[in-house]
Amino acid sequence: MDERRKQEEAWWEVREQPFRSDKPFIGPLIVRVRSLWNSVATKWYVRPLIQQQNAINRRLVEINRQLREEVEQLREELQVAQETIVALDRELTEVRRLQARTLYRSWEEADHLHPPSEAPGESLAGPEEGREQG
Amino acid sequence: MNLAYVSPLPPLPSGVADYSAVLLPHLRPHFSRIVAVVDGYAPHLPLGLVDQVHDASQEPDWWLREQAVPLYHMGNHPAYHRYIYRLLQRVPGVTVLHDGNLLPFVHELTLARGERSAFVREAGLERGREGVRAAWDSLRQALPLPPDDYPMLGRVLRASLGVIVHNRYLYERGKQVYPQARLTVIPHLDLMPPDPNPPPRRDLKASLGLDPDVLLIGAFGFIAPSKRLEPALRAFSRLREEFPQARLVCVGQVVEGYNFRASLKEMGLEDVVRVTGYVPMETFRRYLRAVDVGVNLRYPTWGESSGPLLRLMACGVPTLVTDAGGFAELPDEAVVKVPAGPGEVEAIETALRALLSDPQRRATIGEAARAFIADECDPTRVAERYATFIRATVCGSST
Numbered sequence: 300m301d302e303r304r305k306q307e308e309a310w311w312e313v314r315e316q317p318f319r320s321d322k323p324f325i326g327p328l329i330v331r332v333r334s335l336w337n338s339v340a341t342k343w344y345v346r347p348l349i350q351q352q353n354a355i356n357r358r359l360v361e362i363n364r365q366l367r368e369e370v371e372q373l374r375e376e377l378q379v380a381q382e383t384i385v386a387l388d389r390e391l392t393e394v395r396r397l398q399a400r401t402l403y404r405s406w407e408e409a410d411h412l413h414p415p416s417e418a419p420g421e422s423l424a425g426p427e428e429g430r431e432q433g
Numbered sequence: 434m435n436l437a438y439v440s441p442l443p444p445l446p447s448g449v450a451d452y453s454a455v456l457l458p459h460l461r462p463h464f465s466r467i468v469a470v471v472d473g474y475a476p477h478l479p480l481g482l483v484d485q486v487h488d489a490s491q492e493p494d495w496w497l498r499e500q501a502v503p504l505y506h507m508g509n510h511p512a513y514h515r516y517i518y519r520l521l522q523r524v525p526g527v528t529v530l531h532d533g534n535l536l537p538f539v540h541e542l543t544l545a546r547g548e549r550s551a552f553v554r555e556a557g558l559e560r561g562r563e564g565v566r567a568a569w570d571s572l573r574q575a576l577p578l579p580p581d582d583y584p585m586l587g588r589v590l591r592a593s594l595g596v597i598v599h600n601r602y603l604y605e606r607g608k609q610v611y612p613q614a615r616l617t618v619i620p621h622l623d624l625m626p627p628d629p630n631p632p633p634r635r636d637l638k639a640s641l642g643l644d645p646d647v648l649l650i651g652a653f654g655f656i657a658p659s660k661r662l663e664p665a666l667r668a669f670s671r672l673r674e675e676f677p678q679a680r681l682v683c684v685g686q687v688v689e690g691y692n693f694r695a696s697l698k699e700m701g702l703e704d705v706v707r708v709t710g711y712v713p714m715e716t717f718r719r720y721l722r723a724v725d726v727g728v729n730l731r732y733p734t735w736g737e738s739s740g741p742l743l744r745l746m747a748c749g750v751p752t753l754v755t756d757a758g759g760f761a762e763l764p765d766e767a768v769v770k771v772p773a774g775p776g777e778v779e780a781i782e783t784a785l786r787a788l789l790s791d792p793q794r795r796a797t798i799g800e801a802a803r804a805f806i807a808d809e810c811d812p813t814r815v816a817e818r819y820a821t822f823i824r825a826t827v828c829g830s831s832t
Contacts, residue, residue: 374569381550381565385557392522392591399525399592403827406500407434410465 311356313349435466435499436826438508439520441470441513442476448740449508449531455622459816468501472516473552489516502827507589508532513539523594526822528593533603533736535585536578559587559610560633584735590614595826600759603736615826619818621738623810625747636725648679648789651724653741661730663696668781670700676789681706684720721745723793726788727752730771734758747806753784756772767801787832
């Protein structure tokens with residue numbers, strides 16, 4: 300694993316930062332004083348907090364990774380489901396075409412045998428579909 | 434045979450409604466009963482033209498009890514064709530496909546309403562598994578599907594027992610999408626009412642508030658970028674000194690979001706170009722008969738027919754068309770074809786110069802256009818072909 304990748308993966312990790320100062324001449328002195336004060340007053344308070352925060356972050360990163368994997372898997376499954384629906388849709392369309400053709404032909408035949416008013420009424424769309432559309 | 438005529442109808446401001454208003458009277462003698470199926474409005478039709486009007490939004494399937502074979506007119510206007518798209522899925526019939534690209538229509542029906550899965554399914558119906566994957570990818574990357582690969586005609590072609598198109602280009606496009614489709618080409622209609630004694634152009638120009646001596650160029654219908662009016666304006670502006678008496682009129686509404694007037698201003702053409710906005714049909718027809726030259730360009734095009742072009746040709750107006758899609762199939766002697774893309778402005782300029790400077794040339798092309806429309810687009814003959822195809826599709830082999 301190269302350094303850059305390590306850095307990318309550890310973006311969540313909270314670290315203690317070294318003191319710095321840009322002041323000429325007295326800069327190193329300032330850094331030294333701050334470091335000393337830190338080791339006496341704040342270091343022992345901040346370190347456990349950092350550790351606690353890192354534990355939370357580590358867990359969140361893990362949850363995030365799991366969720367990403369799950370989303371990807373669901374997406375794949377959804378695509379497969381969509382493909383199945385499309386295949387069924389195509390079959391349904393074909394069945395409806397055949398049904399319609401048969402129905403229309405029967406109307407035509409009935410037209411030749413009986414006056415149009417005597418031919419039985421029939422519907423392609425079921426009542427459920429009718430309500431849905433309405 | 435009874436016919437359920439499922440189409441936008443007047444007074445809807447739609448080209449398909451205008452088409453239907455002309456076709457219906459000629460279809461009437463071929464069917465025992467005709468039921469007009471509309472969606473939530475009362476159509477304005479002459480008395481007795483249809484036996485019944487049924488509102489699909491009230492009770493969608495009772496008209497089937499009329500034993501009427503549906504004839505659907507499918508266009509790309511979401512508001513006018515949504516119910517048709519849904520009905521033709523449930524109740525297969527014969528469909529007239531007026532447009533070769535339903536992607537914006539499907540987009541409006543699905544994604545615009547937040548129905549991503551429905552959009553993916555439509556793409557799947559178009560191109561199977563590949564379509565499903567491509568649609569998901571396009572959604573994830575927020576990139577549109579390419580209309581050339583996804584014209585979204587699959588649903589209509591698969592669900593229809595037969596499909597009528599108006600040109601060979603759309604026929605081939607349909608066969609590409611669904612090779613098993615039963616397709617036929619029936620030419621578009623002559624939409625102009627017959628006028629045996631049209632008034633002279635000079636009088637018509639005067640009645641429209643124009644100088645009778647102007648050479649009038651006209652563009653008709655919605656003003657949109659795909660109508661290529663900006664290249665036409667550029668060509669026109671180059672001819673101003675040569676033809677100071679030339680004027681351009683754009684008869685129609687500018688589509689929302691298109692700042693056409695800014696282009697006019699930028700080119701300094703405001704004083705020689707008139708943009709009428711929406712005008713009543715009577716005024717529209719007067720302009721059609723008044724113009725000396727028509728401009729009916731379109732690019733990109735997916736095989737849709739142009740009502741204004743057929744009207745211009747019926748009026749004997751020599752018209753510039755883009756040499757693409759269905760327009761490319763028109764006879765060379767009946768229109769003037771100009772290429773799209775590089776050299777378009779120069780080609781328009783050359784074509785306009787040739788027409789504006791030569792009245793005889795205008796007359797020759799105009800007469801050829803008029804003859805073509807009279808021969809190919811005669812409503813009586815077109816309606817006969819409709820009836821023959823519908824009967825053959827319903828009673829014939831199960832292709």
